[in-house]
Amino acid sequence: MSKKNAFYAQSGGVTAVINASACGVIETARKNRDRIGKVYAGRNGIIGALTEDLIDTSKESARTIAALRYTPGGAFGSARYKLQGLDQNRAEYERLIEVFRAHDIGYFFYNGGGDSADTCYKVSQVSQKMGFPVQVIHIPKTVDNDLPITDTSPGFGSVAKYIAVSTREAALDVASMAKTSTKVFVLEVMGRHAGWIAAAGGLAGQGRNEAPHIILFPEIPFNKRAFLKRVRQCVRDNEYCVVVVSEGARHRDGTFLADAGTTDAFGHKQLGGVAQVVAQMVRDELGFKNHYAIADYLQRSARHIASATDVEHAYAVGRAAVEMALAGENSIMLTIVRKSDQPYRWSIGKAPLSRVANKEKIMPLRFITSDGFGITAACRRYLAPLIVGEDYPPYRDGLPVYVSLKNVSVPKKLKLKSVIA
Amino acid sequence: MSKKNAFYAQSGGVTAVINASACGVIETARKNRDRIGKVYAGRNGIIGALTEDLIDTSKESARTIAALRYTPGGAFGSARYKLQGLDQNRAEYERLIEVFRAHDIGYFFYNGGGDSADTCYKVSQVSQKMGFPVQVIHIPKTVDNDLPITDTSPGFGSVAKYIAVSTREAALDVASMAKTSTKVFVLEVMGRHAGWIAAAGGLAGQGRNEAPHIILFPEIPFNKRAFLKRVRQCVRDNEYCVVVVSEGARHRDGTFLADAGTTDAFGHKQLGGVAQVVAQMVRDELGFKNHYAIADYLQRSARHIASATDVEHAYAVGRAAVEMALAGENSIMLTIVRKSDQPYRWSIGKAPLSRVANKEKIMPLRFITSDGFGITAACRRYLAPLIVGEDYPPYRDGLPVYVSLKNVSVPKKLKLKSVIA
Numbered sequence: 001m002s003k004k005n006a007f008y009a010q011s012g013g014v015t016a017v018i019n020a021s022a023c024g025v026i027e028t029a030r031k032n033r034d035r036i037g038k039v040y041a042g043r044n045g046i047i048g049a050l051t052e053d054l055i056d057t058s059k060e061s062a063r064t065i066a067a068l069r070y071t072p073g074g075a076f077g078s079a080r081y082k083l084q085g086l087d088q089n090r091a092e093y094e095r096l097i098e099v100f101r102a103h104d105i106g107y108f109f110y111n112g113g114g115d116s117a118d119t120c121y122k123v124s125q126v127s128q129k130m131g132f133p134v135q136v137i138h139i140p141k142t143v144d145n146d147l148p149i150t151d152t153s154p155g156f157g158s159v160a161k162y163i164a165v166s167t168r169e170a171a172l173d174v175a176s177m178a179k180t181s182t183k184v185f186v187l188e189v190m191g192r193h194a195g196w197i198a199a200a201g202g203l204a205g206q207g208r209n210e211a212p213h214i215i216l217f218p219e220i221p222f223n224k225r226a227f228l229k230r231v232r233q234c235v236r237d238n239e240y241c242v243v244v245v246s247e248g249a250r251h252r253d254g255t256f257l258a259d260a261g262t263t264d265a266f267g268h269k270q271l272g273g274v275a276q277v278v279a280q281m282v283r284d285e286l287g288f289k290n291h292y293a294i295a296d297y298l299q300r301s302a303r304h305i306a307s308a309t310d311v312e313h314a315y316a317v318g319r320a321a322v323e324m325a326l327a328g329e330n331s332i333m334l335t336i337v338r339k340s341d342q343p344y345r346w347s348i349g350k351a352p353l354s355r356v357a358n359k360e361k362i363m364p365l366r367f368i369t370s371d372g373f374g375i376t377a378a379c380r381r382y383l384a385p386l387i388v389g390e391d392y393p394p395y396r397d398g399l400p401v402y403v404s405l406k407n408v409s410v411p412k413k414l415k416l417k418s419v420i421a
Numbered sequence: 422m423s424k425k426n427a428f429y430a431q432s433g434g435v436t437a438v439i440n441a442s443a444c445g446v447i448e449t450a451r452k453n454r455d456r457i458g459k460v461y462a463g464r465n466g467i468i469g470a471l472t473e474d475l476i477d478t479s480k481e482s483a484r485t486i487a488a489l490r491y492t493p494g495g496a497f498g499s500a501r502y503k504l505q506g507l508d509q510n511r512a513e514y515e516r517l518i519e520v521f522r523a524h525d526i527g528y529f530f531y532n533g534g535g536d537s538a539d540t541c542y543k544v545s546q547v548s549q550k551m552g553f554p555v556q557v558i559h560i561p562k563t564v565d566n567d568l569p570i571t572d573t574s575p576g577f578g579s580v581a582k583y584i585a586v587s588t589r590e591a592a593l594d595v596a597s598m599a600k601t602s603t604k605v606f607v608l609e610v611m612g613r614h615a616g617w618i619a620a621a622g623g624l625a626g627q628g629r630n631e632a633p634h635i636i637l638f639p640e641i642p643f644n645k646r647a648f649l650k651r652v653r654q655c656v657r658d659n660e661y662c663v664v665v666v667s668e669g670a671r672h673r674d675g676t677f678l679a680d681a682g683t684t685d686a687f688g689h690k691q692l693g694g695v696a697q698v699v700a701q702m703v704r705d706e707l708g709f710k711n712h713y714a715i716a717d718y719l720q721r722s723a724r725h726i727a728s729a730t731d732v733e734h735a736y737a738v739g740r741a742a743v744e745m746a747l748a749g750e751n752s753i754m755l756t757i758v759r760k761s762d763q764p765y766r767w768s769i770g771k772a773p774l775s776r777v778a779n780k781e782k783i784m785p786l787r788f789i790t791s792d793g794f795g796i797t798a799a800c801r802r803y804l805a806p807l808i809v810g811e812d813y814p815p816y817r818d819g820l821p822v823y824v825s826l827k828n829v830s831v832p833k834k835l836k837l838k839s840v841i842a
Contacts (some may be wrong), residue, residue, distance in 0.1 A: 011487075014597045044600040073593030079601040161819055168820060169437075169722035172494030176435045179465040180500040185718060203820065275715075276694065294696075296714035297606060301590035305725055307819060387819035390821060398582055398808035399589060399624065 003035060004106025006322070008057075009042035009049060010141075011081075011119070015155030016162075016188025016303040017314035018141050021111050022075060023068035024318020025139070026057050030040070030065075035326055040103060040410055045079030046110070046119065050092060052099050054410040063334065067403035069315060070393040072303035075405050082115045086122055093126040101132050102413040108134050111120040111318075113142035114360060117333055121353040124331040127162035137321045138353060141314075143300045145196035148359040149351040150335035152386055154317060155184040157310025160200030161387035162302040163189050163244070166295065167204035171211030171242045174291075178240035184231060184282045184290035185242050187212075188275035190299060195219050195363045197299070200383055201244035202375035211242035213373075215279070219363050220372040222257055224247045228285050230373060235288060244366030245274050304400055308389025309344070320348040344385035424456060425527025429478075430470060431562075432462030432502075432533025432540070435495040436576030437583075437724040438735035439562050442532050443496060444489035445739020446560070447478050451486075456747055458553050461524060461831055467531070467540065468653035471513060473520050475831035488824035490736060491814040493724035496826050503536045507543055514547040516838060523834040528746045529555045531640035533740075533780060534563035534574070538754055542774040545752040558742045559754035559774060560732070562720045562735075566617035569780040570772040573807055575738060576721070578731030581621030582808035583723040584610050584665070587716065588625035592632030592663045595712075599661035605652060605703045605711035606663050608633075609696035611720060616640050616784050618720070621804055622665030623796035632663035634794075637699070639669030640784050641793040643678055651794060656709060666695050696774040724819055729810025730765070741769040761786050765806035 008025050010018055022041070029039045042048030042054040048055070055076050058066070068075055083092050100108070108123060110116045117138050124136040130197060140147050145156035174185040191197040195217035205211045213234045216222060234241035249257045258274035275292035282290050317334045324332065333356045337349040367379035375383070393400040429446050431439055443462070450460045463469030469476070476497050489496055504513050505708070521529065529548075531541045538559045545557040561568050569661035588608060595606040612618040616638030626632045634655045634707040637643065655662035670678045679695035696713035703711050738755045745753065753778045758770040788800035796804070814821040 002534050010597070013602075015596050047600065071593070072590050074597030077600060077774070078597045080598065081601050092543065137749075156750045162819055165725050166719050166723070167637065168823065169493050169724060170718040172492070172823060173435050173718045173722040176495030176499045178433070179468065179498060180502050182718075187719075273697070273715075276697075291717050293717035293719050294713065294715040295719070296712050297591040298601075298608075298714050298716070298719075301594040303586070303590060304586050309819075384818060389819065390813070390816055394812070395811055397805060398730075398810065399585055402589065403591060 003037040005037040005104050006039045006107035006109060007042065007100060007105045008039055008109040009111065010074040010076060010078040011045050011110060011116035011338065012078060013143065013300065014024060014078050015141060015143050015262045015300050016027060016072040016158040016306045017154050017311050019068040019071045019073070019075045020311050020403065021139050021141060021154060021318035022312035023031065023065055024315040025109055025321055026065050028319045028322035032322065032326060035056065036107070036322065037104065040105065041076040043189040043407065044077035045081065046083065047079045047081055049096050049099050052412050052414050054103065054287045056410045057409040060405055064403055064405060069311065070391070071402040072301045076407065083119045083122065086126065090404060093122060093301055094130065096123055096131050097127055097130050097134070098414065100134055103410065107133060108136045109139055109321045111139040111141050113144065114147060114358065117353060118357040121331065121357040124353060135325045135330040136353070137325055137329065138165060138356065139317050139321050140333055140335070144191055144194060146194045146360045148356055148361045150314070150333070151338040151346070152336050154310060156196060156316035157192070157307035157313065157386035158302065159299050159337045159385060162299050162305050163197055163201045163295065164203040164387055165305055167201045167212050167242065167244060170293065171204065172339045174240045174242060182288060183235050183240050183288040184279070186275045186290065187244050187294040188273050188292065188294045189244060189246055189335070191218065191246045193218060193360060195246050195248070198246035199245050199363060199367060199375050199379055200387070203383055203387065208374065209238060209374045212244040213241050214243045215373055215375065216243065216245040216249040217368060217372070218246050218250055219365065221252040222249055224281070231282055232286055243278060245278050247274055249274055274322045303393055306391050308391035309386055316348055324350065341381045341385060344388065424458040425460035426525050427460045427528035428463065428470060428521060428526045429460055429530040429532060430466045430532065431495040431497060431499040432466045432531060432537035433499060434564065434721065436491040436562060436564050436721050437579040437727045438575050438732050439532060440489040440492045440496045441496070441559050441732050441735035442562060442575060442739035444486055445736040446742055447486050448532055448840065449740040449743035453743065457528070457743065458525065458693065461526065461751065462497040465498035467816065468500045468502055470517050470520050473833050473835050475760060476828045477831045480827055480829040485824055485826060490732065491724060491812070492823040493722045497828065503544065504540045507547065514543060515551065517544055518548055518551050518553050518555070519835065521555055524831065527555060529557045530560055530742045531557070534565065535568060535779065538568070538774060539778040542752065542778040545774060556746045556751040557774070558743050558746055558750065559777065560738050561754055561756070564618065565612055565615060567615045567781045569777055569782045571754070572759040572767065573734070573757050575731060575735035577617060578728035578734065578807035579722050579723065580611070580618055581804060582728040583626070583720050583726050584618055584622045584716065585624040585808055586726055586737060588622045588633050588663065588665060591714065592625060595661050595663060602710060603712045604656050604661050604709040605700070606694045607700045607711065607713040608665050609713065609715045610665060610667055611632040611669045612639065614639060614781060616667050616669070619665050619667035620784060620788060620796050620800055622806070624631050624804055624808065626799065629795065630659060633665040634659065634662050635664045636794055636796065637664065637666040637670040638784065638789060638793070639667050639671055640786065642673040643670055645702070652703055653707055664699060666699050668695055670695055717777065724814055727812050728808045729812035730807055733810045735771055740748050745771065762802045762806060
């Protein structure tokens with residue numbers, strides 16, 4: 001039996017450590033040259049496969065590949081592109097298999113979140129039916145931490161650390177100035193559907209009287225009266241108040257706080273970050289001077305303050321993807337299995353894709369304090385190990401040295417064919 | 422002659438390294454116990470002096486004081502409080518001298534920006550006239566880098582590093598996703614009057630085709646047409662575009678792109694939200710998907726990624742304040758004197774307060790490219806050394822361990838007297 005090549009692609013929003021998973025895949029494949037051929041990467045994720053736009057990772061030096069471990073972003077390009085259902089656009093799946101067949105690809109490593117797990121599952125099914133079996137392994141990645149079964153997803157730990165560190169630092173700033181200046185500081189963080197990232201802000205302090213004093217979760221319907229009361233009380237007790245708000249914070253009726261429904265002079269709908277909405281509410285209703293920050297992409301690209309634990313997770317799932325593929329596994333997502341909180345011990349596990357696809361892991365309500373504004377001890381026990389350890393990139397002239405790949409194209413073998421919906 | 426005590430206070434917006442200056446002052450004073458008494462700190466800056474609310478720093482251990490070197494924020498509290506003119510409220514100055522006399526204070530170390538230099542100058546004049554001579558030393562601090570004479574101001578280098586690093590990281594994120602998602606990313610940075618911080622974003626890349634592709638400076642009137650043309654061109658050439666915009670970016674008529682309409686205690690306009698204005702413009706006029714981040718306080722409190730050069734500057738001006746005071750200096754601001762760009766060499770100098778007060782250092786136009794959207798080689802030569810070196814704080818459980826002071830009050834000796842305007 002001839003050696004099969006592997007296909008690797010990044011999917012969805014990138015993270016500070018998704019390239020560490022790529023590094024794990026490629027380095028492990030190179031260690032198994034006797035059993036695995038080349039690793040081809042999709043240029044711009046799955047779109048690269050659909051358009052036969054493949055990158056030959058064998059053209060990159062060992063040193064360059066090693067540097068992926070500490071380079072944020074998606075080195076081969078990622079894509080927000082969800083394959084449709086099999087019934088809607090079977091041609092997409094067939095095209096994938098066609099490309100895989102043309103390039104002798106026997107392993108499909110897909111590095112992404114919930115949507116990509118779904119894609120993996122369908123590719124796995126189609127490849128069976130088309131008589132060109134490809135081993136499909138889903139490598140988990142999402143800053144949102146919302147993949148099921150796995151204890152956590154690579155990418156989350158580093159965002160969590162960034163938000164916890166930033167909250168602690170900004171709180172010291174605000175505390176210093178509160179007497180005569182800003183009293184309320186609002187930090188907007190990602191997490192449209194689940195409050196995992198907002199919860200991580202809670203690690204910055206220990207309980208009610210330490211910043212962040214208030215966390216606004218998507219899981220808890222926003223109660224304006226209770227919120228303003230708590231802010232007032234907090235400023236009275238501590239002279240200042242730090243609020244971490246999830247972009248997904250919403251009203252009782254399910255509409256986002258960020259969707260303020262305001263329009264500008266030209267009738268354009270105002271984009272309005274939720275931080276601004278909350279800050280303005282504090283100013284208008286309580287009269288406190290306030291400031292707000294919107295971390296946006298900074299939080300998920302901040303490799304300079306990545307969690308060492310997260311980096312290890314990310315590399316490990318990349319490595320395990322290759323190892324498990326070589327061991328004959330198929331149609332699985334790799335998982336992080338927690339064995340103990342303290343000392344933190346973990347291993348790599350697996351879950352059948354059928355159990356993963358289209359499921360979301362929501363924050364359990366027992367992780368949120370009964371007043372809805374903080375995290376519980378159970379939540380801390382869960383989150384704390386995920387941000388442990390610093391894994392600094394190398395620096396030159398004061399800036400992190402991140403790698404740029406050559407990204408040499410693999411010669412095309414097929415006719416151009418548009419299957420993208 | 423008996424040993425005099427010293428008074429130290431922090432003023433205005435705090436930074437990631439202002440406590441490093443406090444550390445320099447206190448450690449150096451402790452090394453000169455034979456000549457200098459206690460160091461009293463103003464609780465909440467100059468307000469602590471006006472209200473006789475002094476902190477006895479001698480109650481803090483050597484270890485705690487040493488930890489100030491890596492703790493962001495203002496450890497004794499800072500204040501946005503500008504003393505009025507001598508004619509308007511002479512009582513304020515007289516009260517200061519009264520407090521200094523009561524506590525046998527012979528040295529006034531004031532750690533702040535332009536406004537505090539002005540205060541220092543007036544205190545120095547009044548103390549002479551009142552026959553209670555106090556040696557006044559201004560210790561420079563401002564993230565805005567707008568103090569005159571000094572080559573740079575402690576606080577700026579660390580913000581510059583944070584913005585350069587964050588821009589580089591976020592750019593990698595956006596570049597990965599541009600094919601199917603966000604094409605334009607806007608990062609809003611501080612710098613109301615001068616574009617120093619925005620310019621620092623320029624260090625993230627090398628020239629036109631590397632991020633940031635566009636910088637919007639307060640110094641260059643905003644030209645909407647030229648801006649949109651450049652964004653379109655940039656997306657066409659690079660598939661994405663990263664914009665760093667100063668909060669002080671303004672129209673040709675001088676009005677800010679973002680004008681929140683509110684003012685602070687100094688009568689300064691409170692800004693915020695220029696990123697949103699720019700992002701919305703890009704969306705409405707060009708239709709590109711975009712994201713924006715507002716670094717706000719995160720940028721000036723980010724001690725976790727402070728510039729080692731900046732930390733050294735900050736400590737050095739603190740130390741020099743005490744040394745120069747003991748050498749008989751009075752009514753001066755300490756300065757950073759650049760001796761060479763590469764290798765970077767510097768020393769501590771001094772400037773008479775009369776030459777410092779109420780002057781602002783604006784970015785020279787030769788630091789901005791002729792198209793108004795980038796930084797020149799001369800600007801790079803100036804900025805580059807200021808962000809060199811990492812000076813990581815210690816970590817425990819994944820979070821930086823910042824120190825909290827006891828901040829024990831000095832018993833009051835005077836009757837309460839309100840002089841605050």
